[in-house]
Amino acid sequence: MISDKKTIQEHLSKAEILRRLFEIWNPQIRTESVPLREAYGRILAEDQRAQFDLPVVRASSMDGIAVRSADFRDGIPDTSSWKIGREFVRADTGDDFDDAYDSVIRIEDVRIGRDGSLTLCLPEETVFEPGMNVRPAGSMLKKGVLLARAGRTVTAADLAALESGGITSVPVIRKPRVGFIPTGDELISAGNIPQRGQNIDCNSILAEFMIREMGGEPVCYPIIRDKREKLKEIVERALAECDIILINGGSSKGEADFNAEIILGRGTAVSHWVKAAPGRPMGVAVADGKPLINLSGPTAAAFYGLEWCVRPVIARALGSALCPRRSVSAVMTEDLSAPGVIEFLCMINVSRREDGVLLATPAHNRMNGNPPLAADAMLITELGKTLYRKGETAEILLLRPLGELE
Amino acid sequence: MISDKKTIQEHLSKAEILRRLFEIWNPQIRTESVPLREAYGRILAEDQRAQFDLPVVRASSMDGIAVRSADFRDGIPDTSSWKIGREFVRADTGDDFDDAYDSVIRIEDVRIGRDGSLTLCLPEETVFEPGMNVRPAGSMLKKGVLLARAGRTVTAADLAALESGGITSVPVIRKPRVGFIPTGDELISAGNIPQRGQNIDCNSILAEFMIREMGGEPVCYPIIRDKREKLKEIVERALAECDIILINGGSSKGEADFNAEIILGRGTAVSHWVKAAPGRPMGVAVADGKPLINLSGPTAAAFYGLEWCVRPVIARALGSALCPRRSVSAVMTEDLSAPGVIEFLCMINVSRREDGVLLATPAHNRMNGNPPLAADAMLITELGKTLYRKGETAEILLLRPLGELE
Numbered sequence: 001m002i003s004d005k006k007t008i009q010e011h012l013s014k015a016e017i018l019r020r021l022f023e024i025w026n027p028q029i030r031t032e033s034v035p036l037r038e039a040y041g042r043i044l045a046e047d048q049r050a051q052f053d054l055p056v057v058r059a060s061s062m063d064g065i066a067v068r069s070a071d072f073r074d075g076i077p078d079t080s081s082w083k084i085g086r087e088f089v090r091a092d093t094g095d096d097f098d099d100a101y102d103s104v105i106r107i108e109d110v111r112i113g114r115d116g117s118l119t120l121c122l123p124e125e126t127v128f129e130p131g132m133n134v135r136p137a138g139s140m141l142k143k144g145v146l147l148a149r150a151g152r153t154v155t156a157a158d159l160a161a162l163e164s165g166g167i168t169s170v171p172v173i174r175k176p177r178v179g180f181i182p183t184g185d186e187l188i189s190a191g192n193i194p195q196r197g198q199n200i201d202c203n204s205i206l207a208e209f210m211i212r213e214m215g216g217e218p219v220c221y222p223i224i225r226d227k228r229e230k231l232k233e234i235v236e237r238a239l240a241e242c243d244i245i246l247i248n249g250g251s252s253k254g255e256a257d258f259n260a261e262i263i264l265g266r267g268t269a270v271s272h273w274v275k276a277a278p279g280r281p282m283g284v285a286v287a288d289g290k291p292l293i294n295l296s297g298p299t300a301a302a303f304y305g306l307e308w309c310v311r312p313v314i315a316r317a318l319g320s321a322l323c324p325r326r327s328v329s330a331v332m333t334e335d336l337s338a339p340g341v342i343e344f345l346c347m348i349n350v351s352r353r354e355d356g357v358l359l360a361t362p363a364h365n366r367m368n369g370n371p372p373l374a375a376d377a378m379l380i381t382e383l384g385k386t387l388y389r390k391g392e393t394a395e396i397l398l399l400r401p402l403g404e405l406e
Numbered sequence: 407m408i409s410d411k412k413t414i415q416e417h418l419s420k421a422e423i424l425r426r427l428f429e430i431w432n433p434q435i436r437t438e439s440v441p442l443r444e445a446y447g448r449i450l451a452e453d454q455r456a457q458f459d460l461p462v463v464r465a466s467s468m469d470g471i472a473v474r475s476a477d478f479r480d481g482i483p484d485t486s487s488w489k490i491g492r493e494f495v496r497a498d499t500g501d502d503f504d505d506a507y508d509s510v511i512r513i514e515d516v517r518i519g520r521d522g523s524l525t526l527c528l529p530e531e532t533v534f535e536p537g538m539n540v541r542p543a544g545s546m547l548k549k550g551v552l553l554a555r556a557g558r559t560v561t562a563a564d565l566a567a568l569e570s571g572g573i574t575s576v577p578v579i580r581k582p583r584v585g586f587i588p589t590g591d592e593l594i595s596a597g598n599i600p601q602r603g604q605n606i607d608c609n610s611i612l613a614e615f616m617i618r619e620m621g622g623e624p625v626c627y628p629i630i631r632d633k634r635e636k637l638k639e640i641v642e643r644a645l646a647e648c649d650i651i652l653i654n655g656g657s658s659k660g661e662a663d664f665n666a667e668i669i670l671g672r673g674t675a676v677s678h679w680v681k682a683a684p685g686r687p688m689g690v691a692v693a694d695g696k697p698l699i700n701l702s703g704p705t706a707a708a709f710y711g712l713e714w715c716v717r718p719v720i721a722r723a724l725g726s727a728l729c730p731r732r733s734v735s736a737v738m739t740e741d742l743s744a745p746g747v748i749e750f751l752c753m754i755n756v757s758r759r760e761d762g763v764l765l766a767t768p769a770h771n772r773m774n775g776n777p778p779l780a781a782d783a784m785l786i787t788e789l790g791k792t793l794y795r796k797g798e799t800a801e802i803l804l805l806r807p808l809g810e811l812e
Contacts, residue, residue, distance in 0.1 A: 092660030254498030
């Protein structure tokens with residue numbers, strides 16, 4: 001019932017666990033075709049190229065009138081008898097015009113009378129060439145030109161570029177289905193008032209939205225009570241339904257902590273325990289070719305495990321570069337002691353000094369040692385480092401856009 | 407038909423246009439209550455506080471057994487006759503336990519026999535106090551404690567914090583409805599093959615997704631042909647239905663460019679033309695207390711106008727801090743000449759030098775001078791600056807996460 005006790009020094013580091021996991025888990029990247037607007041925020045699976053030229057034939061490059069360059073061969077002509085629709089037509093930016101005309105004069109250099117007559121106000125030295133101020137076919141967009149690159153997350157501007165080139169559906173990387181199984185006799189669903197001994201399951205909503213942010217498709221299972229058979233059952237179901245499986249809670253040495261045992265016994269064990277806290281009793285295994293991860297129960301522990309382990313796991317399942325939280329330098333406003341032997345997650349509140357320098361204040365929850373959620377940033381303490389001194393500059397990872405933090 | 411010609415020097419700068427607009431347009435910030443999960447990504451309108459204490463009564467702070475501290479008053483007792491359920495019970499992290507017990511010993515320091523007997527492996531000098539290793543009521547969460555702050559965008563961690571504190575719905579800032587009206591005889595909807603003289607309306611999808619990213623609710627209208635009456639009609643409809651109205655195209659000096667005239671004549675004109683390109687012929691007015699913005703037709707111009715003008719306008723309608731694109735320093739890989747008299751949008755491709763330094767390469771579209779969309783970043787040239795030299799460090803604004811750019 002009680003896991004082998006190891007000293008913290010014997011735990012693996014976060015990096016080592018990921019290295020070992022990625023050594024034995026090499027997911028196949030699968031793609032699917034989706035209508036263009038559903039591709040927003042997805043990772044493009046293949047380069048996309050323009051299907052046609054734009055303009056199709058030609059287009060005026062400015063607001064003006066289209067004329068025949070031949071009429072200007074011997075200099076600026078007498079236009080006193082010219083009429084709109086005969087010797088010239090209107091041709092504004094982007095407009096095509098009749099083949100009878102081949103050049104454009106900008107509107108600022110002409111005066112069109114109410115009767116359709118024309119007065120030119122061109123400088124004497126104006127030289128006319130066929131095609132002047134006219135964009136040829138394909139000058140805005142050339143058939144075959146690269147519109148969007150494989151491996152990139154599709155942005156609003158990408159959607160516009162793809163649409164302009166005639167693309168209406170695109171192949172994207174399939175989102176990995178990430179199962180989340182909350183476990184614990186003490187848990188009740190949100191919306192209920194907790195009674196003595198009860199706690200609200202707020203980790204499901206945390207995981208659901210974080211998984212979505214990371215590019216996965218969350219599959220949230222109901223709360224599972226601490227019964228070995230029920231847990232085995234739901235793990236098998238999740239293994240059948242998902243690509244990555246997260247079991248939350250029951251990871252440590254408690255009476256009901258057989259989740260670690262179940263996941264480590266179900267496939268190839270990668271590790272139990274990690275040199276990181278909160279969430280030190282984390283278990284990682286691979287079963288049926290799928291990562292099976294036992295996150296610790298406390299919300300801050302689940303959050304940290306999602307950040308350091310599930311984020312790179314989902315990125316790997318997407319075959320994409322890891323997009324970590326934004327890192328900024330900030331000056332510590334007080335001493336922060338660190339464990340040294342583990343990478344500790346310290347929540348940080350951020351403010352700005354008058355000179356613009358960012359300030360980092362640890363958001364302690366002194367009553368229970370768990371960092372409160374919903375802070376501005378996080379500091380992950382370095383292995384071997386036991387003190388961040390007041391006034392020292394540290395790298396912190398932003399949990400909110402910088403613009404929101406005064 | 408032709409707007410007054412002004413020299414570029416007489417145009418207003420972007421900042422001046424926004425200043426003048428914000429002087430006469432002071433939107434009322436409205437709120438609405440939404441179920442918690444719909445609050446993700448929305449701006450919280452009021453501070454939210456915990457509705458109850460957690461734990462409700464108490465909870466073990468570690469995996470272990472609960473005992474009576476009185477039994478330890480005179481030192482470590484003889485436990486040879488102790489039985490589980492009588493002198494002690496199991497109490498794991500987060501567990502409450504019967505009132506008969508008051509302290510917890512960690513599981514590593516005890517051995518529980520198969521028959522429910524107990525062996526203690528405590529250091530001799532262990533001192534017992536009531537409540538040892540027990541978290542009191544409210545130690546994880548105190549009723550009334552701040553869970554999430556007004557004015558902040560709700561994150562996944564905020565959702566978890568709010569749920570854990572018993573919050574099931576929250577007041578958020580109402581999204582401004584932002585109408586987008588594409589105009590132009592040459593436009594056809596995406597999915598069609600353009601014929602001679604036609605162009606695909608890809609600005610609607612661009613605006614729709616950018617408006618959503620900026621926190622607005624896009625309302626996309628069908629393509630409106632260049633007919634004065636049709637345009638007036640749709641502007642009136644949009645003014646009735648939306649909080650901010652964008653008319654795209656018809657902003658310049660072409661024959662069909664009466665959009666500027668219509669919007670500037672409909673309310674209080676703020677400006678026509680701006681010291682910025684592409685999109686110089688932009689018009690801004692306020693009608694019926696709502697911003698009425700005429701963005702230029704070319705997609706890059708519409709994009710730039712959305713970035714510099716619509717983004718701060720939506721932020722103001724949300725009463726929120728502006729969250730601009732992330733700015734990074736990058737070294738220019740080639741000379742880039744700039745107009746000096748206007749702030750020019752230059753699209754940039756980003757790469758990384760071996761030493762990690764970011765490199766900025768202008769993504770020219772030499773054929774028509776319009777910057778291609780879907781680049782990695784943008785450089786907005788400074789007023790007064792006419793050259794960015796190769797090797798110079800410039801500030802660029804990222805359009806993609808840095809992790810995606812090699």
